[in-house]
Amino acid sequence: MSSKTQERIKALEVALNNESRERDFYLKHAERTRNALGKSMFASIASDEDEHYNRILNLHKRLIQEGKWPETVPIEVKGTEVKNVLNKFVASADTSSKADTGDVEAVKIAIDFETKGEKFYSDLARSVENPMEKKFYEFLAFIEREHRLSLQDTLEYFEDPAGWFRVKERHTIDGA
Numbered sequence: 001m002s003s004k005t006q007e008r009i010k011a012l013e014v015a016l017n018n019e020s021r022e023r024d025f026y027l028k029h030a031e032r033t034r035n036a037l038g039k040s041m042f043a044s045i046a047s048d049e050d051e052h053y054n055r056i057l058n059l060h061k062r063l064i065q066e067g068k069w070p071e072t073v074p075i076e077v078k079g080t081e082v083k084n085v086l087n088k089f090v091a092s093a094d095t096s097s098k099a100d101t102g103d104v105e106a107v108k109i110a111i112d113f114e115t116k117g118e119k120f121y122s123d124l125a126r127s128v129e130n131p132m133e134k135k136f137y138e139f140l141a142f143i144e145r146e147h148r149l150s151l152q153d154t155l156e157y158f159e160d161p162a163g164w165f166r167v168k169e170r171h172t173i174d175g176a
Contacts, residue, residue, distance in 0.1 A: 001067050002067070005063065005067055005068060008063055008069065008128075008133075009060065009063055009064060011124055012056055012059060012060040012063065013060065014120070015052075015056050015120070015121075015140075016053060016056050016057060016060060018113075018116075018117060018120070019049050019050075019052045019053040019056060020049075020053055022045075022049045022110075022113050022117070023046050023049035023050050023053060025106075025109070025110070025113070026042045026043070026045045026046035026049060026110070027042070027043075027046045029042045029102075029103075029106045029110075030042035030043040030046060032102065032106075033100075033102070033103050033106070034100075035100075035103050035158070037154060037157055038103045038106075038107070038154065038158070041107075041150065041151065041154050042106070042110075045110070045147050045150075045151075048143065048147065052140065052143070059136075069130045069132060069133045071132065103158055104155065104158050104159070107151050107154050107155045107158060108155065110147075110151050111148055111151045111152060111155065114144050114145075114147040114148035114151060115144075115148055117140075117141075117144035117147075118141050118144035118145045118148060119141075121137045121138070121140040121141035121144060122137070122138070122141040124137040125137035125138045125141060
């Protein structure tokens with residue numbers, strides 16, 4: 001097996017570890033929080049991380065068996081639903097559940113996870129020559145970015161729910 005293939009295998013093993021650790025973190029906090037937005041956001045991202053883990057695991061197995069990046073593995077993974085979580089929450093206008101300090105801290109930790117994940121996959125995409133492999137890592141970086149942005153939005157809600165709803169509901173004063 002070439003050293004490039006061994007590097008790819010190691011990179012996928014790091015990705016598997018990260019995706020698994022993050023999935024477990026999100027599931028734990030989806031169970032723990034009583035905040036409706038936090039519960040939905042954590043559960044949605046946990047589902048995404050689980051799907052990423054399974055796709056990466058399949059790639060890892062095939063890379064070991066075939067000794068090269070598989071040509072028949074679909075580039076994309078399932079997209080993320082995190083934006084829909086936010087949109088549904090705005091539509092429901094559920095302001096009854098408050099975020100506690102544990103929720104705020106969990107979201108801050110999650111933002112850090114996603115920031116590091118985005119950088120990790122972007123760096124991998126820049127370091128490979130295989131176009132399919134590059135697209136795969138670019139897509140994962142994009143999903144991590146979507147998670148990060150949605151978590152930042154969630155943090156804004158936790159810190160200022162009334163202001164967050166004003167922005168999301170797009171209330172304006174037009175002088176009429």
